Amino acid sequence: MKKIVLLSLLIATQFIQAQIDASFFNKADQFFKTYVTNGRVKYSEIKKSPSTLDALINDIANAKPSKADVANFKAFYINSYNLLVIKGITNNYPTKGPLSINGFFDKIKHKIAGTELTLNAIENEILRKNFSKEPRFHFVLVCAGLGCPPIINEAYTPNKLEAQLERQTKRAINDPTFIRFDKKRLKISQIFEWYAKDFTQFGSLVDFINKYRTEKVPAKTKVGFYSYDWALNKI
Numbered sequence: 001m002k003k004i005v006l007l008s009l010l011i012a013t014q015f016i017q018a019q020i021d022a023s024f025f026n027k028a029d030q031f032f033k034t035y036v037t038n039g040r041v042k043y044s045e046i047k048k049s050p051s052t053l054d055a056l057i058n059d060i061a062n063a064k065p066s067k068a069d070v071a072n073f074k075a076f077y078i079n080s081y082n083l084l085v086i087k088g089i090t091n092n093y094p095t096k097g098p099l100s101i102n103g104f105f106d107k108i109k110h111k112i113a114g115t116e117l118t119l120n121a122i123e124n125e126i127l128r129k130n131f132s133k134e135p136r137f138h139f140v141l142v143c144a145g146l147g148c149p150p151i152i153n154e155a156y157t158p159n160k161l162e163a164q165l166e167r168q169t170k171r172a173i174n175d176p177t178f179i180r181f182d183k184k185r186l187k188i189s190q191i192f193e194w195y196a197k198d199f200t201q202f203g204s205l206v207d208f209i210n211k212y213r214t215e216k217v218p219a220k221t222k223v224g225f226y227s228y229d230w231a232l233n234k235i
Helices: 002-035 041-047 051-062 070-091 119-129 135-139 161-173 203-212
Strands: 108-111 115-118 179-181 184-190 222-225
Touching: 002 051, 002 070, 041 070, 051 070, 051 108, 070 108, 070 119, 070 161, 108 119, 119 135, 119 203, 135 161, 161 203, 184 203
Parallel strands: 184 222
Antiparallel strands: 108 115, 179 184
16 A cells, blocks of 8 residues: 555656646746747846746756656756746946856856856766767857847747757758858857867767758768857847
């Protein structure tokens, strides 16, 4: 009888946690739909009415994601990174961009799943370290600069995550402002320079780009990097 009771409690606890996770993703989805348009964020509106974002930040601080549920874990940390970036900008708004805020990525810590982490730690120690063969993170983690692939007006959710990662990677790779190809030379974002190891695990940078690009780039095309645009992605 005790075993049955304990099993029932375990199932109930897992169900409640699942409900909490669903609630977080639903609230995040509504937030992005309200405050993100065409890859830009309505920071001034959030600054005037921060309660929705603050509630999400509280959820992030107290959540208990499990690596056993890989899609849930990835989606939680992707959304958390993007929301914490928005929170950091909003706290300092108006500002020219994230680099105008001292230690924005590498010194300021945020409470996430009970642990104090910088934005760099979320990206590098949680996501990239645990999922080293997943370069598509770079197309969904948005640093608040216009040089980033644009933030979307929806949350990343466990049941749609694979499709969302694939979609956002294809969008970036086929965006002529992000991948600049003039038949003779390929100029690409410094993201590909900074995280070259992520993109060249299974071939060259051109190989990775061609995996997602509609108009293929010749294998021997010269590759260069254009300067990153850190201007704020505000409306």
